[in-house]
Amino acid sequence: MKYNAFIFSTCCFLGLSSVVSAQEDLSVYNYWKYYQKTTDQLFYNELSSRAFGQLEKREAAIAALATKEQWQKRQAEVRAKLAKSVGPFPEKTPLNPVIAGTLKKQDFTVEKLYYESRPGYHVTAAMFIPDKRQEKAPAIIFCSGHAENGFRSEAYQHMILNYVKKGFIVLAFDPIGQGERIQYQPDELKKGATGEHSYAGAQTFIAGLPAANYFIWDGIRSVDYLLSRKEVDPARIGIAGRSGGGTQTAYIAAMDDRILAAAPECYITTFDKLIRSNGPQDAEQNLMYGLENGIDMADFLEVRAPKPALIVATTRDMFAIQGARDSYHETKKAYQAFGKAEQIQMTEDDAGHASTLKNREATYAFFQKYLNNPGSPTDLKVEILTDKELHASPEGRVIPFLKGESMFSLNEKYAKELAQKRQNNRKQTADFHADLKKKVISISGFKKFSGKTDVVFSGRMHRSNYAIEKYLVKGSGGYYIPVLWLKPEKASGKTVLLLNEGGKTEAVQKDKLADRLAREGYEVVVPDLSGTGELGSGFLKGGDSVIDEVPLNLWFTGVLTHKSLLATRTEEIVILADFIQKSGTPKTMITGAAVGTLTSDLLHAAAIANPFNKLVLIRPLISYQSIVEERLYKAKFALSAVPGALAGYDLPDLVEVLSAQGLLLINPITATEKEVDQEHANSIYKQALKQTRPGRFGIKQGLSPDETPDAVMSWIK
Numbered sequence: 001m002k003y004n005a006f007i008f009s010t011c012c013f014l015g016l017s018s019v020v021s022a023q024e025d026l027s028v029y030n031y032w033k034y035y036q037k038t039t040d041q042l043f044y045n046e047l048s049s050r051a052f053g054q055l056e057k058r059e060a061a062i063a064a065l066a067t068k069e070q071w072q073k074r075q076a077e078v079r080a081k082l083a084k085s086v087g088p089f090p091e092k093t094p095l096n097p098v099i100a101g102t103l104k105k106q107d108f109t110v111e112k113l114y115y116e117s118r119p120g121y122h123v124t125a126a127m128f129i130p131d132k133r134q135e136k137a138p139a140i141i142f143c144s145g146h147a148e149n150g151f152r153s154e155a156y157q158h159m160i161l162n163y164v165k166k167g168f169i170v171l172a173f174d175p176i177g178q179g180e181r182i183q184y185q186p187d188e189l190k191k192g193a194t195g196e197h198s199y200a201g202a203q204t205f206i207a208g209l210p211a212a213n214y215f216i217w218d219g220i221r222s223v224d225y226l227l228s229r230k231e232v233d234p235a236r237i238g239i240a241g242r243s244g245g246g247t248q249t250a251y252i253a254a255m256d257d258r259i260l261a262a263a264p265e266c267y268i269t270t271f272d273k274l275i276r277s278n279g280p281q282d283a284e285q286n287l288m289y290g291l292e293n294g295i296d297m298a299d300f301l302e303v304r305a306p307k308p309a310l311i312v313a314t315t316r317d318m319f320a321i322q323g324a325r326d327s328y329h330e331t332k333k334a335y336q337a338f339g340k341a342e343q344i345q346m347t348e349d350d351a352g353h354a355s356t357l358k359n360r361e362a363t364y365a366f367f368q369k370y371l372n373n374p375g376s377p378t379d380l381k382v383e384i385l386t387d388k389e390l391h392a393s394p395e396g397r398v399i400p401f402l403k404g405e406s407m408f409s410l411n412e413k414y415a416k417e418l419a420q421k422r423q424n425n426r427k428q429t430a431d432f433h434a435d436l437k438k439k440v441i442s443i444s445g446f447k448k449f450s451g452k453t454d455v456v457f458s459g460r461m462h463r464s465n466y467a468i469e470k471y472l473v474k475g476s477g478g479y480y481i482p483v484l485w486l487k488p489e490k491a492s493g494k495t496v497l498l499l500n501e502g503g504k505t506e507a508v509q510k511d512k513l514a515d516r517l518a519r520e521g522y523e524v525v526v527p528d529l530s531g532t533g534e535l536g537s538g539f540l541k542g543g544d545s546v547i548d549e550v551p552l553n554l555w556f557t558g559v560l561t562h563k564s565l566l567a568t569r570t571e572e573i574v575i576l577a578d579f580i581q582k583s584g585t586p587k588t589m590i591t592g593a594a595v596g597t598l599t600s601d602l603l604h605a606a607a608i609a610n611p612f613n614k615l616v617l618i619r620p621l622i623s624y625q626s627i628v629e630e631r632l633y634k635a636k637f638a639l640s641a642v643p644g645a646l647a648g649y650d651l652p653d654l655v656e657v658l659s660a661q662g663l664l665l666i667n668p669i670t671a672t673e674k675e676v677d678q679e680h681a682n683s684i685y686k687q688a689l690k691q692t693r694p695g696r697f698g699i700k701q702g703l704s705p706d707e708t709p710d711a712v713m714s715w716i717k
Helices: 002-021 039-063 068-086 154-165 195-206 211-227 244-255 271-277 297-302 321-337 357-370 398-402 407-427 432-444 513-519 552-561 565-583 598-609 624-629 635-640 651-661 678-684 686-691 708-716
Strands: 098-104 108-118 121-130 137-143 169-173 232-242 261-265 309-314 344-349 455-463 466-474 480-488 494-500 523-527 589-595 614-618 663-666 697-700
Touching (some): 039 271, 039 552, 039 565, 068 321, 108 154, 108 211, 121 211, 137 244, 154 169, 154 232, 154 357, 195 552, 195 624, 211 244, 244 297, 271 321, 309 321, 309 357, 321 344, 432 651, 466 565, 480 565, 494 565, 513 708, 552 565, 552 635, 565 589, 598 614, 598 635, 614 651, 651 663, 663 708, 678 686
Parallel strands (some): 137 169, 309 344, 494 589
Antiparallel strands (some): 098 108, 108 121, 466 480
């Protein structure tokens, strides 16, 4: 009877549970995607483990801090780390502000304006000035989150206008890629305005500057503009914003001492919790080698202690609430050391990614107290203005209106400067080849695998003329690389390691290159490298950082940890070459071949530890410079790019080094996948062509897919 009663009660509970779950999401693991182990997120888990190790080092350093002096030393260290991770800012140049129009409302005035944070780089903004205010009034810089219309969104206007009604001057500005600073037309970038951050941001990373550099500098120059206004009290400047605006708030407040009070909303968590939940977000929310440099989100608050700060959070936010609480408790220790524990505060409410009534009123009260502007914090009803009313440019698009700069155009110029510097440095380098190898290893994050090799034979199947053997080969971390080995009945004694950007399943289809090679007697080893096929991007498949189904957020994880996806793949290629040498025909000659984006990975592997007799690159990207110079580049090329590479080298340098060893390029392409003509190819590869003996380096253009296998086999023979 007890057993039956248990079954009855359990069934009743399960029945009730199904009813409840139809109305509410009561799952827990669904949020923590890191724990949902699948083979296609093995690479992400490897990067995560690296991140956790870096964060543990930081945690140990924080645990040792107790006194004010120790925290002050830590602040100096964090300022240096931030400067390193954000990169150098340009010199301050004239803002050249223009008030394009004035809008008079019942109890406030709006000045619609734009100014230049960098020459020709226009920041659109609106300054809201209350009629009733102190003679020298406190001011709040409002940073917009990822709304396409920027600060004009209804949610943001509601807070802005409430600040104004409470006697604050508010300067709200558009981030690049939003509001009036849209850089792409809808038919150019399907992801929408906020996808621009990661699309252009990937280009800035390749040049060695994070997108955050541009975002932060806009904020610093916005402070400059505020301080130029006679109505503003320079000693009472605050900053606030939600989501992406919370990111900007945290960054700018950490790097501009003129800001007194900061209230980042729906952003502060810990990287540990972010990585375990939704993963890294847009480009500007990731600093160059940020985790390797020991930076976590609490540092943005601790570095400015004991200045007033308010963490605004919600319990069901995409930025994990536990991380927000952890950051608050850690930061409070710093404020306690300064004797100002009350000046770090936290408000939270039970909601998703939103500004709630409770949190809004807590934020108003915070600024009223610490910017010395007393009054009621009650949230008021406001009349929302239209986007058009708040436009400073005629059509709401300032870049074409003023023929100004974009983040893309500024980065393109910066990359050209880097190219010239590389050329100048080359002339001063005694051993270019040796120096290049050191740079490739250092910048990419490559590390030679020194662990125990392990191979798991996983079965065999047959096609006419050859067998396909399946293997798992231990990778450079705690995972295995899935591999297919095509073994013909009559082997030629030559083996091809073939890399295909579409993965092994696509590569071994009938009549494709692998199949043709196997039928001609070549053994062909075809793996899924990290980020492809069975080792795909895992759960990082949504959000603003996924462009044309390319998970740039996966790549950003490598940026944070200084472990590029390419570095891991390069390690895997070296491991696989060793696997072939040990498991195949003794003294077999190995040709390395790659198709599409993975040609860049193969180039790096050969430049670092060349185990190949010959190399064949089919539709190789001509250069990383091409990615940053093509406004509408294909996002997939970023995954095989090395963040920061252009500060030290480019792909043609690797081609030059390898050209004397037997290298064939078939149909080289730009980052738009356009094949280059002979003149362009000769220009790009002029150093390789100049120094290589005939027959060791070749460029073939205009070959059809049917002609390519014959060209490959002819080169190998």
